[in-house]
Amino acid sequence: MLTHFRGLPLFDGMRRLFKSAQPESQRWVVLDTETSGLNPYSDRLLAIAAVAVEVSSDFKRVSIVIGDSYEAVLKQELPSDKGNILIHHIGAQAQSAGRPPLEVLEEFRQWVGNCPLLAFHAAFDEAMINRAYSLFGLKPLQNEWLDIEPLAKITGANPRIKSLDEWLSHFGIKCTIRHQAAADTFATAELLMRLWPSLIKEANSWASLRSISRQTNWIPR
Template identity: 40%
Template sequence: MSLFSWLRTKKPGLDGAQLKRMEQLRKPTALGGGSLRDQRWVVLDLETSGLNLNRDQVLSIGAVVIEDGAVDFSQLFERTLQRAETKLSPSVLIHGLGPSAIAAGSDPVEALLDFMEFVGDSPLLAFHAPFDQHMLCRALKDSLGHRLTHTFLDVAEIAPLLCPDVPLREAGLDDWVNHFNLHVGERHHASADALATAELMLILLNRARQQHIDSPQALQERLSQWKRRRQAPSF
């Protein structure tokens, strides 16, 4: 056995059909200069067994699609993942995913393959995206040996960027939903939270166009500039 074999990450045991699906997953495309309206965005939310980035697991995935300037209700995704040895934290009181629901969930390999096929080459949006991105990356690596390289934008940062007149800073999704008087369904389930985030994002995309931010690439660049200004030391 060579020295380098000790350094390789052990690949999950996928069967032939699963490996073929892995090979056929679409590569992400960079955000381009086309119209914001024409961009397909996948808005996701995760429910997890807790908030520890290194120990807790993804329990469910909910996602909706924004395309042609609206939420496309023909493109919805929701899966609960089966987790045999997951210890649930008090967060179960919020998202309601108890042991019976998790035991009846989908095989994580199949659920994650389904999700990545649903995403395709589209960029991802989430509220407080760094948490969702980290947890999703871990789940994909652990179950599929797959490295997520899709663009991931944070709606919690896009909102104050495009709405500087709104006196909300470090605000949660509920704060923005209430500010814009959005009528959303049951909250704190992955699919419902994804839909609430998508409804907020539709307002933000309209604000972007009003500010002459006309393409996904321009939005990404403006967001990067805004983040750099916030992180710059003040003298």
């Protein structure tokens, strides 16, 4: 379990002290959300988990920064239904005892900064997070997003693979608790690392990688 102080890792201060050694533009954030359902226009954001990855200045290496992570459960006035709880395991009591959403969302904005955001099926996470900001009268995040799912297709594996479970199995990545935001986040970050050798053959910058993700999304399934 990660150690946090009001949602921020204790090592975050150390990262900030040495920020000049590794440019902020090379800090990317992989994230995952837990929600009350799969409709980004009506369901609620229950939890956010994220971990930073550092991309080397020559774009050749990417590594997970375990001490630079974030996790928070947002307080819910009404917990999600039992079927939903069985999926993400955030019980009714945990939802009721969560932190004030305004506090979490503003704290998350500060922690993320202007870093790029990555997720598996990122469009859903982006919609859920920015809808939460809007519901609480806050300005949505302005960060750029990248979907990891289309990038997996250029590895030469079966392009019909769609789910995160299938990709984790393909690469032999173990996820301690699926559909638990923190575990899914670290598994997704590890997936990015496994994809990296193939990705850098096609891209040498955030912009080119983002372009490939968008183009690859049109590959027939």
